[in-house]
Amino acid sequence: MNRGMVSSSMGVLVGTMIVIASVSIAEPGWSVISHSECETWSSYLGNVTAWFPASAVAAPYLGWESGSVTIWGETPTERSALTQDTKVTDGNVSVFYVSYSSLSVYRAQTVTAAGPGLDAACTAPLSARFSPLPARGLNSGGISWIALGAARMQSDRGLPTALDGAQLCATVENSSYAGCAVGAQFDLNFVRSTGTIDTCGSSESQVLHWMSYDWPVSIPYEFQGKSYSVPVEPSGANGHGFANGTYSFYNYTFPAGDGVWQYDDLSETSSTGAGLVFSYSPCP
Numbered sequence: 001m002n003r004g005m006v007s008s009s010m011g012v013l014v015g016t017m018i019v020i021a022s023v024s025i026a027e028p029g030w031s032v033i034s035h036s037e038c039e040t041w042s043s044y045l046g047n048v049t050a051w052f053p054a055s056a057v058a059a060p061y062l063g064w065e066s067g068s069v070t071i072w073g074e075t076p077t078e079r080s081a082l083t084q085d086t087k088v089t090d091g092n093v094s095v096f097y098v099s100y101s102s103l104s105v106y107r108a109q110t111v112t113a114a115g116p117g118l119d120a121a122c123t124a125p126l127s128a129r130f131s132p133l134p135a136r137g138l139n140s141g142g143i144s145w146i147a148l149g150a151a152r153m154q155s156d157r158g159l160p161t162a163l164d165g166a167q168l169c170a171t172v173e174n175s176s177y178a179g180c181a182v183g184a185q186f187d188l189n190f191v192r193s194t195g196t197i198d199t200c201g202s203s204e205s206q207v208l209h210w211m212s213y214d215w216p217v218s219i220p221y222e223f224q225g226k227s228y229s230v231p232v233e234p235s236g237a238n239g240h241g242f243a244n245g246t247y248s249f250y251n252y253t254f255p256a257g258d259g260v261w262q263y264d265d266l267s268e269t270s271s272t273g274a275g276l277v278f279s280y281s282p283c284p
Helices: 003-024 165-171
Strands: 034-048 052-058 064-072 080-090 093-099 104-115 126-130 142-145 194-200 206-212 219-222 226-231 247-254 260-265 276-281
Touching: 034 093, 034 126, 034 219, 052 080, 052 165, 052 276, 080 093, 104 219, 219 260
Parallel strands: 126 226
Antiparallel strands: 034 104, 052 093, 064 080, 064 247, 093 142, 104 126, 194 260, 206 247, 219 226, 260 276
């Protein structure tokens, strides 16, 4: 074998080793030659107006919650924030609503991009983002705390999974909202226990501090005779309009000697950054 043949053979071997090494250390879902991406804003379909929950607050049965929610937003001319204190007691669930003038709905399409990268195919056929608001920013008259579900619930199960847009429009004094908005969709129901608070036999109450971030919700949308639940992009990604609960701080108080509370961290069980919901049992 001559020197040229040896060099060629070694070149092929080294090249093969490099390729094998690069594939073996790649992360799951990582593609070397090409990868998938989701184009969410390339094909505009239409606009829809909707009511959105800025924050949902559930109080443990016999206990209470206090805290605050801060919502950041931008208009084409300014950036502003809205902070609202929260206070809910004794097994009640309340939701803080904000009305938006418009959302733009787009078709989502998975495309192939050249080069290495993480595969990120579309998870829904449609997507929505907040449309730019006029310079005045947040529409007036669309803010209120509204009870969700029955009063004094021992377990946060059977809660509505969408807002009644027509009913909410009817409660707003500003006539420009009349019949204009659909209700956003979400799920705040207790699914499984992610932790437990037990005050049985104790002479002291317990306090649980919690913080959550963006709360992903969806909107109902009709397209070509089909009904879709369209995920809505939080405001931080597109910079226009207030979005739901950018930062929420919760302080839950469980009274001494009164029972056992299982709690469900919604960010784990339903991808909803809305704090905790509860299921109560009395002391044995």
